[in-house]
Amino acid sequence: MMRYVSKVSEWHLGFRKLNLCSMYATSCAKFSEDLPKDNPVSDMLLDSFGRLHTYLRISLTERCNLRCQYCMPAEGVELTPGPQLLSQNEIVRLANLFVSSGVDKIRLTGGEPTIRKDIEDICLQLSNLKGLKTLAMTTNGITLARKLPKLKECGLSSVNISLDTLVPAKFEFMTRRKGHERVLESINAAINVGYNPVKVNCVVMRGFNDDEICDFVELTREKPINIRFIEFMPFDGNVWNVKKLVPYSEMLDRVVKRFPGLKRLQDHPTDTAKNFKNSTSS
Numbered sequence: 001m002m003r004y005v006s007k008v009s010e011w012h013l014g015f016r017k018l019n020l021c022s023m024y025a026t027s028c029a030k031f032s033e034d035l036p037k038d039n040p041v042s043d044m045l046l047d048s049f050g051r052l053h054t055y056l057r058i059s060l061t062e063r064c065n066l067r068c069q070y071c072m073p074a075e076g077v078e079l080t081p082g083p084q085l086l087s088q089n090e091i092v093r094l095a096n097l098f099v100s101s102g103v104d105k106i107r108l109t110g111g112e113p114t115i116r117k118d119i120e121d122i123c124l125q126l127s128n129l130k131g132l133k134t135l136a137m138t139t140n141g142i143t144l145a146r147k148l149p150k151l152k153e154c155g156l157s158s159v160n161i162s163l164d165t166l167v168p169a170k171f172e173f174m175t176r177r178k179g180h181e182r183v184l185e186s187i188n189a190a191i192n193v194g195y196n197p198v199k200v201n202c203v204v205m206r207g208f209n210d211d212e213i214c215d216f217v218e219l220t221r222e223k224p225i226n227i228r229f230i231e232f233m234p235f236d237g238n239v240w241n242v243k244k245l246v247p248y249s250e251m252l253d254r255v256v257k258r259f260p261g262l263k264r265l266q267d268h269p270t271d272t273a274k275n276f277k278n279s280t281s282s
Contacts, residue, residue, distance in 0.1 A: 041102035056103045058091060060122065061111040065142050067176040068164075070203055070232060074176055088118050092125045095132075105134040114143045120154050127155020134158055138201070141186035142179045148189050159190050160199040160228070165209045166216065174208065187225070197226035204251060205232045205244045213251055214258045217278075228273060248274070 045053050062079050064072070086094070095106060106126060113119060114137075127135045136158035137151075144161065163183050165171050171180035190198040200219075204210055216227045232245050255278075256262050265275040 045102045052102075054103050055105045055107070056095070056098050057107045057109055058095065059109050059111065060091070060113040060116045060119070061085070063115055064110060064112040064140070065115060065177070066112070066140050066179070068140075069174055069176070070205065088122055088125075091122060092129075095126055096129055099129045099131045102131075104132060105136065106132060107136040107138060109138045112140050112142070113137055114139050114147055119147070120150050123151055123156050124154040127157070136160065138162070139186075140175075141183035142177075143182075144186035145182065145189040148186070148193050152193050152195075158199070159195055160201050161187055161190065162201045162203075163187070164203050164205075166212055166219075170209065191223055191225070196224040198224060199226040199228055201228045201230060203230045203232055204246045206246050207244065210246045210251075213254050217255060217259065252276075 041052065041054075047053065062077065062085075064076075067074055067076065095103075099106075108119075108122070108126075116122070123135060123137075126132065134157050135155055137156055138160040139162070141161040141163065144159075148159075161183065163171075164174055165180075168180040171183075172178055187198055187200060200216070202209070202216055204213065213229065216229070219225050220227060229248070229251050231248055252262075259278045261279045263277045263279075265277050267273070267275050
């Protein structure tokens with residue numbers, strides 16, 4: 001995953017290599033280094049390698065208002081019956097158990113989390129949990145713009161918005177839906193209400209959007225946008241093909257050629273990205 005954070009002519013960059021070893025090694029901290037000194041941490045957050053896991057992801061729904069080709073088949077997926085899904089009270093109760101045990105960051109995902117009618121109430125209750133430092137959300141941005149002011153008021157502290165292309169026709173082809181302008185509107189809305197940085201997730205596929213890598217980087221020149229380039233990963237139903245894979249090393253090479261002032265940064269133990277800083281001014 002490649003990440004840029006704009007500071008006029010100073011940007012940050014990170015790459016995410018989506019294989020199990022890379023993700024697992026960078027998604028948790030060493031117990032001896034990052035054990036909180038003020039709050040007790042439950043043994044259930046420690047794995048057999050002594051790594052401390054303080055980051056919880058909660059899927060609020062299986063439903064989604066897009067049908068991205070790398071994510072699900074055109075007809076969608078079979079949905080779990082409603083009574084088997086977590087209610088708002090159950091979500092908050094489980095989250096409280098994890099936070100009281102040492103989890104300090106929660107990310108809300110889906111499906112598409114913003115289509116839950118009680119999303120604001122969920123955010124409000126989770127953000128009030130004692131010990132929680134970060135409440136984040138990953139969203140496709142289709143319905144986000146109009147909900148953002150209330151979500152921020154309810155304690156949503158970080159937002160990741162998925163956008164795989166800057167070309168509207170490509171967007172419609174990839175997602176099998178319209179809505180490119182609405183996603184851009186959500187990104188700008190997030191900036192306007194004060195999120196800094198606004199993280200933009202981009203899955204890179206050869207022959208589809210790999211020619212836009214540097215165009216995405218340019219987005220960070222004047223705005224506090226953090227671009228996160230993600231390798232195309234295989235799973236059931238997305239018709240994965242190795243020929244579509246653009247390795248993060250190749251993405252990095254392309255960026256270096258366009259922006260030669262690239263420097264590796266020190267990653268936080270819980271980062272899932274390889275971070276870089278680019279001070280190229282042109």
